[in-house]
Amino acid sequence: MSEIRVSLPDGSVKTYPAGVTARQVLASWREDLVPSAVAVRFGGNALDLSRSLHEDGALEVIGIASREGLGILRHSISHVMAQAVQDSFQGVQVSIGPSIEDGFYYDFDYAETFTPEDLAKVEARMAEIVRSDKSFERREISREEAITLFQKKGENYKVELIQDLPPDVKTVSLYSQGDYVDLCRGPHIPSTGMIGAFKLLNVAGAYWRGDEHNKMLQRIYGTGFATQEELDEHLRVLEEARKRDHRRLGRELDLFQVNEEAGAGLAIFHPKGMLLRTIIEDWERKEHLKRGYDMVMGPQILKADLWRRSGHFDHYRENMYFTEVENQLYGIKPMNCLAHMLIYKSKVRSYRDLPLRYFELGTVHRHEKAGVLHGLMRVRQFTQDDAHILCTPEQLNSEIRDIADFVAYAMKIFGFDYEVELSTRPADSIGSDADWEMATNALEQALKDNRMTYDVNPGDGAFYGPKIDFKLKDALKRKWQCATIQCDFTLPDRFDLTYVGPDGERHRPVMLHRVILGAIERFMGVLIEHYAGAFPVWLSPVQAVIQTVTDKQIPFGEEVFRRLVEADIRVEKDFRNEKLGYKVREAQSQKIPFMLVIGDREVEGRKVSPRQRDGKNLGPMDVDAFIGQVKDLCARYQ
């Protein structure tokens, strides 16, 4: 009988008879790890504990607490859910059911609609399956057998999946728990009893294979954990996210509204929201001027011919609004680049003029599909902190690097982490292969020169060029697309932009489109959720509120108010005839950074006693001392 050599995580190497199961190996090494092991990694592949090993290799344990182990657990729960759904309802076809970031889903084809009550029923059946502790059994059968099997079961989606496998795949694996069988690559947890806690969350539509031309299936989302405590914690985070929802805070803090009567996807900024926005925009203008950008502004509508010339008419028309003026078709701008092209073309440019950096807080309109609109995050009118940089090919690298630095600085100022992605040529695009390659290389090289880590997103570029996307991460670890740098060799060509080089000849400049915060609306939405409405002092629409204890202190309150206003502090007064506790509570729920309580003691000493948003009382101090503190807190941002 042949033997195999297995190296274990502690570095030791042991010999086993060929065909030994992963569980046996694990048990012989660390018996105590077996109960919490969901699978192993052997020779680079994740395998079930029940799998037999036939060759030498290194074995790692995949514990239920690890990220990978949790994914396997959730994938197994999705199988249990599929079984429960088929046990509970007649005529349901299954399709696919993977684990995802925070849980799992399974897509079903079913004539009826699943209701929340149905989910409760499914959960109950799932609990039974978990209690019965059925083991997951794996077996391999030929592709033909599998097709016959699933055809017999009426599982047309599974049949399609198998038929679409590459021709060299001869066998497929099946997993069963009890009498339920599913096509699956695996691995799975040893048995259903290992499922500690799960919950089905919601039902949603999803196209078969993610293609909008295909049938819409019903997707049931759920999540699961090794323990109930972890599930509870996860549900608590979901609740926290709900409380931070910018749509809710936008109303509670009186920042903005989206009004049905005005139109879907159109944000209306209230005074405090507009103040916040203005603070952000002022910061932008200052930072751009500092970095050698010129502020410009283009019109809201431009003739359709210009959009034809730029390629937008052919590639972006369904997202654009048009209007007719005196028999002329005009396109409402969905991007800001066109006017910037015309500014460049307004005179002959020398290589000495380059780079030219045109910056515009440009308001654009895009006809987004009704179903994608979402508070401030996805709207139909928004303002980008947009710039177009025209430079020589030689300057491209340093321009991209400067922008990446600018983004890094902005993210630090606003308190975000971020990830970087490089997106390459999409199917529907314009321009030559050579240009695309050059542009993609330029972006990639700059990322490397700046020593930034990044992922590649194939086919995700804009129609006119590749791009670098910066995905910002908020306090709840959710990612948002904000900054982007897009390389464009096409538009300068289409508009015949030139500059005179040192050789006296005309040359074609290259262009970068870029945004730093992206859309101001979305960025504000992200900011609101990131800070849960409790903005840092420099961003707070109201930085301090003055609260009198009784009417007696109003005259001094007015004096303090005047002094703060003169010192450019954004201050409100609350001199209402209410108890102090009431005023404090209200200011607290408005998340105002400082409350200045004024009672007899303060009037007497001509002082203020600031109470911070976190409840900490700073004790009595002179008004100037308080002004100084606020100024210090804002200093690095102004």
Added chain:
RNA sequence: GCCGAUGUAGCUCAGCUGGUAGAGCAGGCGAUUCGUAAUCGCCAGGUCAGGAGUUCGAAUCUCCUCAUCGGCUCCA
């Protein structure tokens, strides 16, 4: 755009199988002058998203439109 759910006072929500709309908070008025997360009383407030239909009668049933929510597809 697609699938599903939802739409009642400024906000959060009650309103059973069709029988003339209710609470808390917010708002107004009055009382209270009070020290760090809710003082008390009174008052006002709704074409039940909009439209059409069924019915003696519709917030409630049906259809259409709009909007919102959860996803999918798309995206700053």
